[in-house]
Amino acid sequence: MHAFKYHRPGSVKDAAALVGKNADAKLLGGGQTLVQTMKLRLASPTDVVDLGTIKELAGIKVAGGTVEVGAMTRHAAVAGSAEVKKAIPALAALAGMIGDRQVREMGTIGGSIANSDPAADYPAAVLGLGATIITDKRKIEADKFFTGMFETALQPGEIITAVSFPVPKRAAYMKFKNPASRFAIVGVFVAETGNGIRVAVTGAGPNAFRVPEMEKALGAKFAPESVAKVKVKADDLNSDLHASAEYRAHLVTVMAKRAVEAAMK
Amino acid sequence: MSVKVSMKVNGKPVSAEVEERTLLVTLIREHLRLTGTHVGCDTAQCGACTVQMNGNVVKSCSMLAMQAEGADVRTIESVAAADGTLHPMQAAFKEHHGLQCGFCTPGMVMNAIDFAKKNPGASEHEVREALEGNLCRCTGYHNIVKAIMAGSKAMAGAK
Incomplete structure (x- = not known):
């Protein structure tokens, strides 16, 4: 897996601000596809925005x-x-x-x-x-x-x-x-x-x-x-x-x- | 760049400085040196990396260590008693010859304990379905299923 910057926003608004500016950012749900795809280097986002701790979702x-x-x-x-x-x-x-x-x-x-x-x-x-x-x-x-x-x-x-x-x-x-x-x-x-x-x-x-x-x-x-x-x-x-x-x-x-x-x- | 990740592993609070791309299984095996959790396929199919997180089983090769921040993680090392007495599910695997090479066993046992807790009295068919995410290349599953049926019964009896 290529290196990336990991983000853990507290709200959807914060998450949107993080991905909105960056075309090479990826949203992380449970990661059951994305993590494997990144391991295979089929995806190499510069930033991973983890939605896991946003309670409202x-x-x-x-x-x-x-x-x-x-x-x-x-x-x-x-x-x-x-x-x-x-x-x-x-x-x-x-x-x-x-x-x-x-x-x-x-x-x-x-x-x-x-x-x-x-x-x-x-x-x-x-x-x-x-x-x-x-x-x-x-x-x-x-x-x-x-x-x-x-x-x-x-x-x-x-x-x-x-x-x-x-x-x-x-x-x-x-x-x-x-x-x-x-x-x-x-x-x-x-x-x-x-x-x-x-x-x-x-x-x-x-x-x-x-x-x-x-x-x-x-x-x-x-x-x-x-x-x-x-x-x-x-x-x-x-x-x-x-x-x-x-x-x-x-x-x-x-x-x-x-x-x-x-x-x- | 390295980041700090903290969680509870087998009841003990742990913190580690890891790269952001570090997988949970890498943290468990290489940083914490708990090598009972195995890496088999490394593609989310074989289940040898199965651990418990917040009371549910997950594949630790398919998630970032950062996704387990603050979580309560339990590995195969936490299953037997401190004096070495096997957990009823481990004892059942031994009794029913539910393993040959043993590589898949930690994942099998972690999944089996969680399944048995949540589904007491499950049928053989349900046990086989529950094993969809755990591959064994030695046994043909027959004795694993037998072991889980017996271990499940022993767990219910031990309550």
Whole structure:
């Protein structure tokens, strides 16, 4: 790891001041991606701004039909929250499927979505539930947030403070995971929300995306057979040593079917 | 540039002057000379570096020492009694041959103790899931799972 200067700001405002001036600064959430990336020298920030001690960034609030998760809330806290389990069980279950026990104690929702790893789990829930990403500057709709592989709508220096999830009527997440890394080879989040059906896919493409054909079919009839015949094109999907694009395309349909089945239970 | 980092390790307050990029595992092994915590893959997969921080298990190779400022850190060295009597989980690993080369064992035991405390009466399937972040290249896991089932029972009985 290259040397850097470490900062521990006490507030979001102080953190913003530290990153705002410096294009080579990085925000540190739980560090489960960033620390490893720095060790590999794929990232070499001059300054690391640790958000770990900013109290206002961690915590879960359930009120008025939404679940608001602070950016620094650890995956284990979401997975184990009785309130989240009651309001959006699929969200708690998804958080409990990320990485392993140790990673879930450090990893944060803000870090996960800001990174927009193509195989991360949280983007599927954010997009699948039509969440709102709250930053220190504005609110961003999930549909406008994930813009590419490791790319989001965040501006340089902008800090995610929380993610607000509307409580759906029903939802489920199904993940076909890489048995070694536990990342999603394909994960599909299906939700019946107040604004209609949403189907979001992670792991398959450069970033999380929705499948409008499946949403339309499920809108007509919310049943596994509605998505069984909907295939996504393999053209733009990821291909690597774990799975070809064609296999991932196939898995999208299979996981969507399973997610609908699970949501109906 | 070096900075001062302070925390409690195995109940004792410690301070060290470290480089800002120092990992928690480096602080534990090289500054504090507590070499029971191992570095295996160094990429957050194998869990040999597992320690307890503020009552939860974390991978000490995947975090900066600075992230543990003020924390209560416990390593494998704190697990057995002062007179050398093994912790029930360690005793179970010995009894059930839950190790061969022993490299992964400190991480396995740290994770197992934390899991057993929080999930008494867990099923074999749940134990296997809890071990997702700990790799063993010798045993095939079967005896580790047996050991954790027995150690968990012994811990519940010892209360």
